[in-house]
Amino acid sequence: MSKWVLAALPVAMLGWACAANAASINAMVRTPDGIPVEDAAVVLNPASGMPRPALRRATIEQRDREFQPYLTIVTKGTAIDFPNRDPFKHHVYSFSPPNVFEIKLYADKPAKPILFDKSGEVVLGCNIHDWMEAHVLVVETPWFAKSGADGSATIKHLPAGAYRLRLWHPRQRAVVADVKVELKSTDAQHFDMTIDVAPRAVVKKPPPDAGGY
Amino acid sequence: MTVFRSLERRIAVVFVGLLVFVMVLMLLIVGRSSEVIIGAESQRQLAAGARNFSNLIERDRRQLELAASVLAGDFGFREAIATQDRATVLSVLRNHGSRIGARMMMILSLNGEVLFDTRRPAEASHTFLFQALLDRAKQEERSGDVVLMEDMRPYQIVIVPIMAPVRTAWVVMGFPVEDTWAEEFSRSSGLDVSVVSAAGGIRASSLPPALRQALTAVQWEALDEQPKQLTLAGYHYHAVSLALGSQARVLLMLSLERSEAVFRNLEHILFIIAACSIGLFVVGSFSLARRIAGPVNHLVRAAQRFEAGDYSPAATVSAPDEIGQLAASFEHMRAGIAAREQKISRLAYEDTLTGLPNRTRLTESLSALGPDDHAVIAVLDLDRFAPINDALGHRVGDSLLQLVGSRLLEIMPQGGMLARLWGDEFAFLIEKAEPETARQFAERLLEALRKPIDIDGQKLDVSGSIGMAFYPDDGCDMDVLLRRAELAMYAAKQRQCGCMFAAEVGEGPPPEQLSLIGEMRQALECNQFVLYYQPKLDLAANQVVGAEALLRWQHPERGLIPPGNFIPFAEKTGFIREITPRLLEDIAAQAASWRERGMQLVLSANLSARDLLNPGLVRLMRELLETYGLSPQALCLEITESALMEDPMLAQAHLAELAGIGLKLSIDDYGAGQASLAYLKSLPVHELKIDQSFINSLALSPKDAAIVRSTVALGHALGLSVVAEGIESQTDLDWLREVGCDIGQGYFIARPMPAADFSAWLTRRALI
Ligand SMILES: [Cu+2]
Numbered sequence: 001m002s003k004w005v006l007a008a009l010p011v012a013m014l015g016w017a018c019a020a021n022a023a024s025i026n027a028m029v030r031t032p033d034g035i036p037v038e039d040a041a042v043v044l045n046p047a048s049g050m051p052r053p054a055l056r057r058a059t060i061e062q063r064d065r066e067f068q069p070y071l072t073i074v075t076k077g078t079a080i081d082f083p084n085r086d087p088f089k090h091h092v093y094s095f096s097p098p099n100v101f102e103i104k105l106y107a108d109k110p111a112k113p114i115l116f117d118k119s120g121e122v123v124l125g126c127n128i129h130d131w132m133e134a135h136v137l138v139v140e141t142p143w144f145a146k147s148g149a150d151g152s153a154t155i156k157h158l159p160a161g162a163y164r165l166r167l168w169h170p171r172q173r174a175v176v177a178d179v180k181v182e183l184k185s186t187d188a189q190h191f192d193m194t195i196d197v198a199p200r201a202v203v204k205k206p207p208p209d210a211g212g213y
Numbered sequence: 214m215t216v217f218r219s220l221e222r223r224i225a226v227v228f229v230g231l232l233v234f235v236m237v238l239m240l241l242i243v244g245r246s247s248e249v250i251i252g253a254e255s256q257r258q259l260a261a262g263a264r265n266f267s268n269l270i271e272r273d274r275r276q277l278e279l280a281a282s283v284l285a286g287d288f289g290f291r292e293a294i295a296t297q298d299r300a301t302v303l304s305v306l307r308n309h310g311s312r313i314g315a316r317m318m319m320i321l322s323l324n325g326e327v328l329f330d331t332r333r334p335a336e337a338s339h340t341f342l343f344q345a346l347l348d349r350a351k352q353e354e355r356s357g358d359v360v361l362m363e364d365m366r367p368y369q370i371v372i373v374p375i376m377a378p379v380r381t382a383w384v385v386m387g388f389p390v391e392d393t394w395a396e397e398f399s400r401s402s403g404l405d406v407s408v409v410s411a412a413g414g415i416r417a418s419s420l421p422p423a424l425r426q427a428l429t430a431v432q433w434e435a436l437d438e439q440p441k442q443l444t445l446a447g448y449h450y451h452a453v454s455l456a457l458g459s460q461a462r463v464l465l466m467l468s469l470e471r472s473e474a475v476f477r478n479l480e481h482i483l484f485i486i487a488a489c490s491i492g493l494f495v496v497g498s499f500s501l502a503r504r505i506a507g508p509v510n511h512l513v514r515a516a517q518r519f520e521a522g523d524y525s526p527a528a529t530v531s532a533p534d535e536i537g538q539l540a541a542s543f544e545h546m547r548a549g550i551a552a553r554e555q556k557i558s559r560l561a562y563e564d565t566l567t568g569l570p571n572r573t574r575l576t577e578s579l580s581a582l583g584p585d586d587h588a589v590i591a592v593l594d595l596d597r598f599a600p601i602n603d604a605l606g607h608r609v610g611d612s613l614l615q616l617v618g619s620r621l622l623e624i625m626p627q628g629g630m631l632a633r634l635w636g637d638e639f640a641f642l643i644e645k646a647e648p649e650t651a652r653q654f655a656e657r658l659l660e661a662l663r664k665p666i667d668i669d670g671q672k673l674d675v676s677g678s679i680g681m682a683f684y685p686d687d688g689c690d691m692d693v694l695l696r697r698a699e700l701a702m703y704a705a706k707q708r709q710c711g712c713m714f715a716a717e718v719g720e721g722p723p724p725e726q727l728s729l730i731g732e733m734r735q736a737l738e739c740n741q742f743v744l745y746y747q748p749k750l751d752l753a754a755n756q757v758v759g760a761e762a763l764l765r766w767q768h769p770e771r772g773l774i775p776p777g778n779f780i781p782f783a784e785k786t787g788f789i790r791e792i793t794p795r796l797l798e799d800i801a802a803q804a805a806s807w808r809e810r811g812m813q814l815v816l817s818a819n820l821s822a823r824d825l826l827n828p829g830l831v832r833l834m835r836e837l838l839e840t841y842g843l844s845p846q847a848l849c850l851e852i853t854e855s856a857l858m859e860d861p862m863l864a865q866a867h868l869a870e871l872a873g874i875g876l877k878l879s880i881d882d883y884g885a886g887q888a889s890l891a892y893l894k895s896l897p898v899h900e901l902k903i904d905q906s907f908i909n910s911l912a913l914s915p916k917d918a919a920i921v922r923s924t925v926a927l928g929h930a931l932g933l934s935v936v937a938e939g940i941e942s943q944t945d946l947d948w949l950r951e952v953g954c955d956i957g958q959g960y961f962i963a964r965p966m967p968a969a970d971f972s973a974w975l976t977r978r979a980l981i
Pocket of ligand 1: 062065089090091126127128129132
């Protein structure tokens with residue numbers, strides 16, 4: 001496990017190394033009604049010559065009977081930890097074809113992280129708490145960002161070049177077409193993007209004091 | 214109506230009729246009400262059943278959805294589905310479907326493609342048939358309906374999402390709507406449940422096969438949510454039709470027969486109660502009616518008995534109620550009537566002096582004899598009663614009659630009747646008597662009377678004469694029989710032979726005379742006997758000095774009957790004894806009346822032998838003289854020579870007494886009898902009346918004239934005045950005056966005339 005933690009360091013160092021001559025983009029994601037969309041994935045795929053992605057680690061916590069965070073975007077080959085912060089067990093599963101797995105009832109941190117080595121959309125659930133839902137978007141590229149509560153997502157340290165800008169959301173009603181992007185070395189481009197998102201499925205979470213499970 | 218003739222029946226019929234009426238009314242009302250109630254109740258029950266059915270369907274759907282959701286949430290199920298391995302998925306569907314009894318399981322893609330279908334495992338994916346249902350499921354997370362599958366079989370299907378944890382697919386679960394389904398609903402709703410597809414086929418039913426067959430003929434279109442009448446193979450139903458999903462309808466039926474069964478049962482019980490109570494009422498009201506009518510009927514029967522003359526006491530009704538009071542009053546009435554009737558019948562049928570039956574009673578008994586009966590009537594008359602009665606007084610006479618009656622009663626044969634007819638005359642009626650036994654009986658009678666009778670220490674000798682007549686030989690009519698017996702008795706008395714039979718006496722008087730006694734008695738009562746007066750003329754002074762009273766019978770039908778036609782009979786039968794006292798009184802009254810008016814006439818009355826021998830005559834005459842204030846010389850009693858000769862000694866004694874009073878006495882019809890001169894000489898008489906046969910032949914027979922002349926001389930010699938009656942001519946009159954006859958009488962002088970005419974005649978003669 002400690003080997004994976006150490007492996008994350010070079011990635012951060014790489015980011016810092018390129019920072020000097022890098023372009024950046026900022027995307028503002030809204031619904032067609034103009035409401036900022038949180039948890040939208042903004043992904044830049046280089047038109048050619050995809051760099052070999054570095055191995056990375058990510059973490060999705062189970063806290064207060066919820067997955068944290070709701071959306072996790074990872075580069076293919078990332079191993080994700082599922083530490084349990086609740087005083088009771090969870091049973092995390094994914095039936096999404098790219099990465100089907102299951103971590104049967106566990107407490108604390110599972111022995112092994114789950115390796116996401118196929119790109120695609122993965123839906124995570126808990127067999128014990130039906131309302132627990134999390135999404136993992138496994139992409140090829142290392143350039144991606146997640147919109148915040150204000151709908152804004154920023155990708156920095158981008159080398160100049162041609163890209164396809166992809167917008168995705170776990171609850172999107174329709175696929176949004178990619179946008180071609182030409183980046184110069186110091187560009188800081190801004191995109192206003194629109195995506196129609198369904199509200200989160202209403203699976204009520206019982207109050208914790210009703211049993212605390 | 215004859216039913217109501219008797220009180221008992223009327224009471225019972227009215228009571229029972231009323232109850233039957235009430236019961237029938239009650240049954241009708243109950244029947245009618247229960248029909249209404251059944252109608253309303255069945256509608257209510259059907260409506261409730263229909264509501265219940267909808268609820269059941271809804272609940273069923275929810276349960277299915279819940280079950281499906283639970284299944285869809287099963288981790289193993291979801292995990293298996295996620296494998297996407299066809300064989301595995303199908304096997305999981307079958308396995309998990311069987312857990313909740315689903316017969317059909319499908320997996321749909323999120324966009325409505327059928328990915329797996331347990332019924333058609335090999336089939337490639339195709340579009341789901343029921344997109345609307347799916348759309349609803351997308352809206353509401355789940356949906357359910359009853360649908361017709363491709364094979365037209367109805368299924369209850371539910372669609373639920375497979376969440377992993379986001380919606381990844383749909384699972385469709387189907388439950389066939391079959392007979393068991395219908396039966397289950399039938400059980401829980403109490404209705405008959407049938408499912409029919411929109412196309413019209415019966416898809417499921419809780420009905421038995423025969424009725425299900427009949428159901429195919431039903432017009433579904435006419436049925437809706439409103440209850441309607443439906444007849445199915447002769448059974449009656451209320452039915453509603455409800456939509457079952459979008460492609461089928463369910464027919465809910467309520468059997469009226471089943472609903473009615475409860476009421477029928479109630480009606481049966483009511484009917485039995487009614488029948489029982491009517492039965493009880495019949496018994497009760499009959500017994501009550503009998504208790505009321507019984508005593509009344511008892512009284513009715515008693516009253517009928519009274520009507521028939523039976524006054525024996527009725528069994529008393531001791532009830533304390535009105536009927537009891539009625540019965541008590543009735544009993545008092547009965548006792549009163551019985552006592553009065555007894556008294557009346559005693560008065561009517563009993564002789565008060567002796568207590569024996571009277572003549573009326575005897576006559577009735579005689580009348581009661583039938584044509585085949587034999588009987589004898591024996592009439593007994595005492596021979597020596599009159600002198601005893603006269604000598605010793607009425608009280609002794611009455612006692613004598615009573616003693617004789619009781620003595621006769623002693624020897625009366627069994628079953629016979631002894632009656633007192635009148636005076637000293639008794640009669641026996643003895644049935645089944647032959648002449649020989651009758652004669653023996655008569656002997657015993659006479660024997661019994663021969664013993665002296667003791668009255669107050671005085672021994673009295675009485676004897677009797679008996680006359681007997683036989684029924685029916687001597688006559689069938691009671692008057693005839695009695696009369697013939699009496700005639701026989703008179704004959705026996707005359708001959709002093711004790712007893713005689715009617716047959717020995719002969720027929721007796723003609724029938725006309727047989728009824729004469731009765732008529733004479735009636736004549737006496739109705740004053741049909743009247744007196745005519747014929748003047749007696751003093752020939753020397755040519756002056757009317759007296760008149761002879763002559764009896765005439767003014768018969769209402771036969772006119773004036775001359776005395777010759779009834780006096781002899783009256784004398785013979787003794788009835789004269791009843792007539793004479795009346796005549797004497799009339800004559801005395803007339804004499805007094807005339808003397809008051811200055812007519813100093815001597816009135817003569819004729820006496821029969823019987824009258825003369827009557828010991829009461831002297832007393833009677835004395836009373837009359839006293840009553841009318843007459844001097845004895847004002848009356849003259851004429852006695853025929855033959856009357857004197859019946860009992861010369863007694864006649865002489867009585868004449869002496871009469872003469873002693875001072876009455877004038879006359880020998881009537883002198884010359885016709887055989888009285889000796891010596892006897893005549895001993896009689897204290899004052900007058901001789903020459904028999905008129907001599908006077909009538911004066912002109913023709915010198916011999917008779919000689920007799921008359923010598924008789925006049927003889928009379929004068931004896932100191933008697935001589936009377937000639939039957940003078941019919943002046944010649945005779947002159948001749949008689951010439952020979953010294955004192956008094957004349959006859960048609961030439963004057964015919965007998967009523968008293969009123971007499972005085973007029975006398976006045977006229979005086980004027981001449
Ligand atoms: Cu959990």
